[in-house]
Amino acid sequence: MAPSQDMGLEGRRGSRAMENLPEGELKRELRRLAGAIADDEDGDDAAEIQALDRACTVLSALRDHKSARLRSGKGVGGSGNGKRWPPSPTQQARTSLAAAMDTVPEHFLCPISSEIMKDPVVLATGETYDRPFIQAWLNAGHRTCPRTQQVLSHSILTPNQLVRRMVSEWCESHGVDLPPRDPLHDHDAADSAVTQGERVQLVCLLDKISFPSIAEQKQAARELRLLTKRMPSFRALLGETPDALPRLLGLLSSAELHQHPDMQEDVVTTILNISIHDSNKKVVGDNPQAIPLLVDALTTGTMETRSNAAAALFTLSALDANKLKIGEAGSMRPLVRLLDEGTPVAKKDAASAVFNLCMAHENRSRAVKEGAVRVLLKTVAEQTLVDESLAILAMLASNPEAVEEMGSGGGVPCVLSIIRDSTCGRNRENAAVILYAICINDRKKLREVREEEDLHGTVSQLAQNGTSRARRKAAGILERLNRARDVAYFSL
Secondary structure, three states: OOOOOOOHHHHHOOHHHHOOOOHHHHHHHHHHHHHHHHOOOOOOHHHHHHHHHHHHHHHHHHHHHHHHHHHHOOOOOEOOOOOEOOOOHHHHHHHHHHHHHHHOOHHHEOOOOOOEOOOEEEOOOOOEEEHHHHHHHHHOOOOEOOOOOOEOOOOOOEEOHHHHHHHHHHHHHOOOOOOOOOHHHHHHHHHOOOOHHHHHHHHHHHHHHOOOOHHHHHHHHHHHHHHHHHOHHHHHHHHHOOOHHHHHHHHHOOOOHHHOHHHHHHHHHHHHHHHOOHHHHHHHHHOOOHHHHHHHHHHHOOHHHHHHHHHHHHHHOOOHHHHHHHHHOOOHHHHHHHHHHOOHHHHHHHHHHHHHHOOOHHHHHHHHHOOHHHHHHHHHHOOOOHHHHHHHHHHHOOOHHHHHHHHHOOHHHHHHHHHHHOOOHHHHHHHHHHHHHHHHHOHHHHHHHHHHHHHHOHHHHHHHHOOHHHHHHHHHHHHHHHHHHHHHHHOO
């Protein structure tokens, strides 16, 4: 911005005189200043700061005009010939709100707009803002908190229900009708969360992925991983861009990928990140390459890659259609293997994926065939992932082959120890489901249960103080025990 450029109204008049100018002239000056600031290519910071200061002065004058008109009862409903038209409900709300503004608690006012918040949301720093204003701030490319200037770890906006309720109660007690939130505006704000700068950035990164240089491809894959981790808007953008996912998967299917495990890890993690976005679950699942390549990464990748691939499959399996696709792609074997030999984090990711997949009956037989029962009983016995393993075993208890393997694999003493010693009601319930299935399937196992019952009264205690489902299963086991005792008595 050149210093010799027209200084506008502020250069010709004092700021106090500006208050007396008509709104139309103030708005024209504001548009001129905004255009000059946006078109500044000279990097003259001093001149730009001057222009910004002048814009603030014009905005202040415009605000005074609006406030004065609200206080006087004039507004859009007023006419230039002095006639007064009945104000709309929104105008009435604004008028009553303006009259009460002097008594509004400060924490009800948005730090950006200085207006009472209609839709308060919490930023990553813990500060509360009115959604339209903080969303506009983020859409402009800012990644800091306006009040604290802290760099944001993410741009997710969380509704502040407490402040919203307090604002509502204050308005009601002061006879103020707060203008309603505009659903259309909220929808537009959500749609515009992706900035033009982000779109340009994605195009550049996708171009880098297509470069023959491995170094360029690695850099692009790492940047995409970091961007999709930090920015929900970027996850949405990647899913909306038709060629983005195919280009990413092109890297995963590269014949040379085994020589670059770090790039495989970055691409798999990027797919995990974008799959978190709800609409992307179908986009990724519908791509014929995505799930098979994730399953391949479960076998060929580093431990971190395998863990993230399992987490991606868990996220995608939230859709029923994806559950079947993932099961049919041969995922169960590498998932069970990861559950058996992975790091604690990898085991947890694998267990979560297996649990979700087994919600589809078709996948339960696949899990049993790939040795899931043995591994799950082992994790329970080792006191690792007890909650997850018992939940999966309880689900598999509807499969006859699984129940038979539970009985022959030491399942009875394993679950009896859970029922006897655990303080977790859900774990005791799942253990009861497993034990009931074993007792129904193999009457010989009743002897082990009878010995436990005679020593500790384990099942009887569960029948009295377990969850409702646990009590039902315990009662069924006790009925079986009594029936077996009667049969033995009469056979003497």
